[in-house]
Amino acid sequence: MGKVMLEVRNLTTKYITRFKEDIYAVDHVSLKIEEGKSLGIAGESGCGKSTLALSLMGYYFPPLYYTSGDIIIDGKNISGMDPDVVRKSILGKEVAYIPQAAMNALNPTQKVIRFIEDVIHVHEPQKSKKEIYEFARDRFEQLGLPANVLEKYPVELSGGMKQRTVIAISVILGPKVLIADEPSSALDVTSQKMVIKMLRDLMDSGMIKAMIFITHELPLLYNVTDDIMVMYAGQIFEKAPAHEAVFDPLHPYSQGLMGSIIVPEAGLRDVKLAAIPGTPPNLKNPPSGCRFAPRCKYVKPICKVTSVGMVHVGEDRMYRCVMSEEEIRELKQ
């Protein structure tokens, strides 16, 4: 077992709406990532994937508030830290975050090198501009980006190139954990592939030690990450190694999710897509008991009353359901 890079214990964060209602978008989430591993998070829109990514940074701004739990990055607990300290010493150095529309973060009036100077200057003020340029050029070449990008304005770059530039900038200080929130959803397939290749290279070369990848595109997740975690209504519903999560899901919700995969490969046309009826619950007042119970096809009376804990299967699998593994396998057939 490798060194644990990121550990999260019972993390709960909430949104406070303008009517002073609490919405717990991340509800008692615990996870662990070892060195050199990547974790994928899948789920429908509005299930709390992106909120989890924001919460993991340890940097909260309204309407998102920290409630309880620990975030430990490489042995250092960052939960409950002062936001200013988090911004100066954690963000970029320990954990980097790539938001959904990362490419829109580039100021159109500045050359790419200025963003890098900005970032490095705050953390290492003694470095000269020339040193920074040489460092940035080496880093860009290492990541397969042409060095002349540094001297260009963001408008001169294509969408895929912009996204890769932002990723290169966000890992320039060598963070241990990278959180990528749908980094490729706004791109066409060719640019998407380039972004994915870059993330893979980052992991393989050891520039980042662990990665969390968030998307609802399951085929992509399957190809990028080692483990897949399924989220629903702010809770973890299943966690398994990528292959098992896609081909042998246990939880009824994951089964529905994996049944909606579309890939251009032989055999797909014979499979009927399985759609999950209904809509996700409103987190303002989530259903008591299992949150998936109103939509579950195997629902039992007990599901609507008791809250359900995690069931561990073997070393690296777990799911949240009242049914045992054998029961589920029987029902699946």
Next chain:
Amino acid sequence: MNKERKVCMQAKGLTKVYGFGRTRTVAVDNVDLTLYEGEVVSIVGESGSGKTTISKLLLGLTNLTEGEIYFQGELRDISTYKKKQEYWRNIQAIFQDPFSSYNIFHKIDAVLLDCINMRGGRNLPHDKKVEMMTEACSFVNLKFEELTNKYPFELSGGQMQRLMIARIFLLKPKILLADETTSMIDACSRATILDMLMQLRDEIGMTIIFITHDIGLAYYVSDTVYIMEKGVFVESGPADEVILNPKEAYTQRLLNDVPKIYEEWDLSTV
């Protein structure tokens, strides 16, 4: 599919040129297209390949530079607004962004009532109209009682897109153009929407044209696939043939760039 297929729409030599002089861009270049009744066709291409221009030309939203479109054997005539309206009774579209597809000042019932009126149900009694709207809503798993007196912005993206399908259910057009219909909603609702469209196709026997960049989706739904690059169809044919044994280099590249789950995804070829 039965043998004696009836041609529903035929396009010959479609050409669309934007701009002139130095900015002259040929978006669609001499394209032929034949649609049969009850067929599902996909037009697949990257951004900027001219897929959306084709959909606009077929809908009559932009003028043709050259070419002819035959609808049910006759040359399409949309020279006046009245004729256009008549034409749109037979061809309808669902676009990518459901939020911009509705008039924000009109309530949901008004949207559906419009459809009934358009099909010549203007003089029906009110009860009958409500019944029709309830039926259409239940077809797409929405509850009509919950929707009345609501404005479009109160619905989620998936709900809006399903309401769009409810409209199609009421209108019963001959041809439906689905222009990137599922690219803004997540994978799970996508399956639901595709299911509904397929069901609708079987029920009222309309032709569906999917315009998409998602080659997996094209493979799943369609009978015939057209691969488009820079304004021309580079490859076309039955879905199984084109997707599983692609001949053109462009199709092969498109397929290579999509993540796979049954085979190894080769990342080295970028």
